[in-house]
Amino acid sequence: MEAARAVFAENGYHHATVRTIAQRAGVDPAMVKHWFGGKEGLFTQAVLQVPFDFRDVVADVTADGPERLGENIVRRFVTTWDGAGGDRFVALVRSITTYAEALDALRDTLVNQLFTPIAQVTGSDRPDLRASLCATQVIGLGMSRYVAGIEPLASADVETLVATIAPTLQRYLTDDLGIATD
Amino acid sequence: MEAARAVFAENGYHHATVRTIAQRAGVDPAMVKHWFGGKEGLFTQAVLQVPFDFRDVVADVTADGPERLGENIVRRFVTTWDGAGGDRFVALVRSITTYAEALDALRDTLVNQLFTPIAQVTGSDRPDLRASLCATQVIGLGMSRYVAGIEPLASADVETLVATIAPTLQRYLTDDLGIATD
Numbered sequence: 001m002e003a004a005r006a007v008f009a010e011n012g013y014h015h016a017t018v019r020t021i022a023q024r025a026g027v028d029p030a031m032v033k034h035w036f037g038g039k040e041g042l043f044t045q046a047v048l049q050v051p052f053d054f055r056d057v058v059a060d061v062t063a064d065g066p067e068r069l070g071e072n073i074v075r076r077f078v079t080t081w082d083g084a085g086g087d088r089f090v091a092l093v094r095s096i097t098t099y100a101e102a103l104d105a106l107r108d109t110l111v112n113q114l115f116t117p118i119a120q121v122t123g124s125d126r127p128d129l130r131a132s133l134c135a136t137q138v139i140g141l142g143m144s145r146y147v148a149g150i151e152p153l154a155s156a157d158v159e160t161l162v163a164t165i166a167p168t169l170q171r172y173l174t175d176d177l178g179i180a181t182d
Numbered sequence: 183m184e185a186a187r188a189v190f191a192e193n194g195y196h197h198a199t200v201r202t203i204a205q206r207a208g209v210d211p212a213m214v215k216h217w218f219g220g221k222e223g224l225f226t227q228a229v230l231q232v233p234f235d236f237r238d239v240v241a242d243v244t245a246d247g248p249e250r251l252g253e254n255i256v257r258r259f260v261t262t263w264d265g266a267g268g269d270r271f272v273a274l275v276r277s278i279t280t281y282a283e284a285l286d287a288l289r290d291t292l293v294n295q296l297f298t299p300i301a302q303v304t305g306s307d308r309p310d311l312r313a314s315l316c317a318t319q320v321i322g323l324g325m326s327r328y329v330a331g332i333e334p335l336a337s338a339d340v341e342t343l344v345a346t347i348a349p350t351l352q353r354y355l356t357d358d359l360g361i362a363t364d
Binding site: 094136140143156167171 | 276279280285288289292293311314315317318319321323325326330331332335336338347354359361
C-alpha cells in the first residue's frame, strides 16, 4: 500500500504501473494483481482508502443466489459504510469531484470489479446497463445517507433500507427492464 | 439574485435573512418569498446556480396525476440537467462536499420544496421516508450520469432512463414499502 501511494503520487494514476509498484514493494507483480485486483483496485484501496476489496463484496453478495442480490447489496453497503464512518464516504466523493484520476480509478473499479461481475451472475440481458442502474441507486443511497444527510433515510436502520431499496436493485438485476433489447 | 449573492457572501447562509436581501434589492420581502421560495430557494438558485425553481418542478411533475410521477420526475430531471450541461451538476456536488452551508441549503430545498411536496401529492403513508427514497435515486442518477460518467447509463437516451428508472420512483411514491407503518 505504501509503495502504491508513492508510485501513484510520483507518476499519477494513468502512468503508474503494477510492475513499478511491485518492484518498489519488492514483490512479484502477479501477487499485486492477485491481492488487489490490479491498478484500479490498488488505487481505490491505497489512495481513496475505500474500506474493502470490491472482489470480496462480489463474492459475499452473490453467495445466496440471484434472488437475494438486492437484499445482500443493500445490507453490505450500509453496514460497511456505517461501520467505516460517513466521513470516509464524504472524502471519497470530494476526491472524485476534485481529481479526474480518482474518478477514473473509481469508475473503472465500480464497473469492472463490482457491478458488472454482479450483473453477470444473473445471466440477464444487458449486464452493462443493469450494472450502471445499480450504480445509480447505490451511489445515491450513499450520497443521501452520508453526504447530504437527508432524513429520515439518513437515520433509518439497515432493515428499513433493505426493505425499501433492495427491490430496486433486484429489479435492475433480474427483471424485465421494459426496453427493447438488441 | 445579485443582492442575494452579496448578502450570502457577507453574512453566510445561516445569518442571511430574506428581509436583508429584499432591502438590498429594494423590493418587498414578501415578493422575494413569492419569487424564490424564501432563503433556501434563493441560495440554491443565486449561489449554487441550480438551473430551475424547485416549485416549478413540483407543479410540472405532478400535473399528470400520481400514476405518472415516476415518469415525469425522470424525464424532467434528465432533460433539465442534460440541457444545463453536466459540469453544472459537478459544480453543485463539489460545492456541497466543500461548504457545509451549501449542503444545508440544498438539503432544505430538496426536502421542503421538492420531494416532500411531491410525496404529499400521492396521499401515501410516510411521505417523509418516500421523499428521501426518491432523493436517493435522483441524486444517484445525477452522480452516475454527470459526475462519474458510468456507461452505458451516461450516454443513454432519455426514454431508456425513463423506462428503467421511472418504476423505481413510482414505487417509492405510491406502492407498499414493505415496512411496518406506525
